[in-house]
Each structure stands twice: as structure tokens, then as C-alpha cells.
Amino acid sequence: MKAPSIAVFNAEQTALLLDFPGLVDAIATACADYASGAICAPERQVVPFPQGGVMLSMPATAHDIGIHKLVNVVPGNRELNLPTIHGVVSAFDGKTGRELCVLDGPTVTARRTAAVTMLGLKTFLRGKPEHVALIGVGTQAVGHVQALAAIYPGLRVTAIGTSLAKAQAFVEAHRHLPLELNAATVTPHDIDAVVTLTTSAVPVYTQAAKAGLLVIGVGAFKPELAEIGEATLQESSIYVDDVAGARHEAGDLIQANVDWSAVQPLSHALAHGAPLNMPIVFKTVGCAAWDLAAARCALQKIK
Missing domain, CATH: 3.30.1780.10 (ornithine cyclodeaminase, domain 1)
Structure with missing residues (x-):
């Protein structure tokens, strides 16, 4: 048969x-x-x-x-x-x-992860971003730069690598996209949002929290991984895509000993808005939903 x-x-x-x-x-x-x-x-x-x-x-x-x-x-x-x-x-x-x-x-996985980040940009910024930094130039960055090109064509994007050569190679590989792509090894100051896309065990973003600057953490998906520094987290309003998953997998938040009672799900911001006058960190760990x-x-x- x-x-x-x-x-x-x-x-x-x-x-x-x-x-x-x-x-x-x-x-x-x-x-x-x-x-x-x-x-x-x-x-x-x-x-x-x-x-x-x-x-x-x-x-x-x-x-x-x-x-x-x-x-x-x-x-x-x-x-x-x-x-x-x-x-x-x-x-x-x-x-x-x-x-x-x-x-x-x-x-x-790559495309829905990047789409969640795009939803975060839409939800936690007052308007369309003009300049976004991506920390990490690996597989996750590929999906995100494709998503940014589709949602925000013409956007200025700075790709940040552990070396300038790696960042430049990433930029050259994606020159065909409708973005203003630049390579760097440090985070620029004139950005609207920064997205961390590494599997680092130590924070790759440690700058002071700043109102109007959205920090999105994507890469750290295990308790032993952490991309965002404690100082940034402790001074920010924190949102996650899935609270249940984040409690076990969001290494940044776990290692920083955040107050989980103050951590809000993305669904709350979608339904009720977010305090856009405050620094915001949006942490994603993924979910089968x-x-x-x-x-x-x-x-x-x-x-």
C-alpha cells in the first residue's frame, strides 16, 4: 500500500x-x-x-x-x-x-526568533528605528539582518564582531540587502536599539541603561550564558517573550538575580503598552507557541 x-x-x-x-x-x-x-x-x-x-x-x-x-x-x-x-x-x-x-x-527557528525581535522593536520603541546595532555576526545575525531588511528597508545597521575582519565579512555577505550596513567592534552611541546575538558566557553589552535605547537579548538561552550585564538589567524595565521559559533559560537574568516579580511578559506590553520613558530590556528565549x-x-x- x-x-x-x-x-x-x-x-x-x-x-x-x-x-x-x-x-x-x-x-x-x-x-x-x-x-x-x-x-x-x-x-x-x-x-x-x-x-x-x-x-x-x-x-x-x-x-x-x-x-x-x-x-x-x-x-x-x-x-x-x-x-x-x-x-x-x-x-x-x-x-x-x-x-x-x-x-x-x-x-x-531562525525566522521566528528574528520576527520576535522585530515585534520587540515595534512594541518598545516610540517610532521606527533609525540605527540598530547587532552584536554578533553568526547564524542568528543572518536571520536578524534579513528581518530588518524586510521590515525596515533603508535602516542603518551596524554589525559588531569580535574582530573587524569578521564584521566586515558579514557586511559584505549582505550588501545585497536594502540596508545601510556598517562593520564595527564596539557599540555606537547613536543607536535606537542593540540586539545581542551571541552564545557568550560573559556579558557582551555592559553599558549603562538609557531611556530611549532598547536592549534586546537573544543569544543567551542557557543559565550559564549571559550577554547583558547586571548594571544594564538592574536599571531597566524587563520584558520577556515567555516568563516560564525565561526563569530556567535566560542566563542574563538568572545571573543578575533580577526581581522576577517585576519581569513582565511581552503579551502585557502588547495589551497595555510599555513605559517608553524608561530604559527597557527585552529578553527572548523562544517558545513553541x-x-x-x-x-x-x-x-x-x-x-
Whole structure:
């Protein structure tokens, strides 16, 4: 008996299904749904994987669809010149449980992560940014510079690397994007927002908190990692994309011993606004609800 075919999309095809303007809107909707309980997204399960890797299982369900993101992270792949992350996002019909499609997992993660940052810029700045700094020029920075080009064409963006050569190489690789790209090794002073995109164990951004300057932390996703310094955090209003996940994974906040009773979810700012006259830090750790939002976007185009 021939098995029924299921649409499987590779990385390039998945990216085409996830345009950033639509993805940002879908995540804003999912954020409200998640806060109200309309999306069920338990904390991710981490299982040991061979070769020192980990398998991450992240399901989420809503009235219309269910998704399951299953990805493997194998650090040793760097020595083999292979990506460290492989995996898929499977989408299922909410009425019948029938398989709908399979998306490329790393692509979904990269694009929905960048879309959450774009939602943060939209929510926590008074207007459109004129100058944004990206600290880090690795894989996460690629998704973010693509998102900035799609949402804020013409934006001035400074890419900050551990060396000027690395930053310049990143800029040259993305000259085709409609952005004013510059390379640097230090954070400029005339920026509206700074986004940290590293896996550093020590803070890469330690400047004093400043009203009107939005700090977005993306890269530190383990308790032992920290990109944003304690001084910045202690003087800022702190928002996170997912409070439950942040309590266990936001190393910046954990190491700074922040007052968790004062930490607000992004959904609160979307519903009630944010104190834009205060310094703001927006920390993201990811959530399966955002993967569900991405699947919704993809399915709209597939149909």
C-alpha cells in the first residue's frame, strides 16, 4: 500500500513560506493566544543525544493546528563543517490530527526568533528605528539582518564582531540587502536599539541603561550564558517573550538575580503598552507557541 504523501519543505522553501511582515503579525496573535491559554506550549524537553548533543522536543497545540518541533543540536558538527542544528517542524490539523506538512526546523527557528525581535522593536520603541546595532555576526545575525531588511528597508545597521575582519565579512555577505550596513567592534552611541546575538558566557553589552535605547537579548538561552550585564538589567524595565521559559533559560537574568516579580511578559506590553520613558530590556528565549505561529503562516501560503 502506498503511503499518503506529506508536503516536506527544505530550508529555502520554508523561508519563502515565512515572510517576515506576516510572521510578525502571526506571532503577535500567538502571543495573546498563549497568554490567554488558547495555545498550549509546555516547556521544551531536553534529551541527551549521541556525540555530546541534545535532542529538543517542543510541541504546541491550538484550536486550529498542532505542531511538534524536534531538533538535534550536535556541537561536534562544527569539526565536520556541518550545521550544529538539524530538525523539523511537523504541523497537524486541529480537527483530525492529520499530518499537514513538514518544515525545516532550523529555518523556522531562525525566522521566528528574528520576527520576535522585530515585534520587540515595534512594541518598545516610540517610532521606527533609525540605527540598530547587532552584536554578533553568526547564524542568528543572518536571520536578524534579513528581518530588518524586510521590515525596515533603508535602516542603518551596524554589525559588531569580535574582530573587524569578521564584521566586515558579514557586511559584505549582505550588501545585497536594502540596508545601510556598517562593520564595527564596539557599540555606537547613536543607536535606537542593540540586539545581542551571541552564545557568550560573559556579558557582551555592559553599558549603562538609557531611556530611549532598547536592549534586546537573544543569544543567551542557557543559565550559564549571559550577554547583558547586571548594571544594564538592574536599571531597566524587563520584558520577556515567555516568563516560564525565561526563569530556567535566560542566563542574563538568572545571573543578575533580577526581581522576577517585576519581569513582565511581552503579551502585557502588547495589551497595555510599555513605559517608553524608561530604559527597557527585552529578553527572548523562544517558545513553541512561536513555532506554531510560523506553521500558521506557512499553511496560509500552502493552501
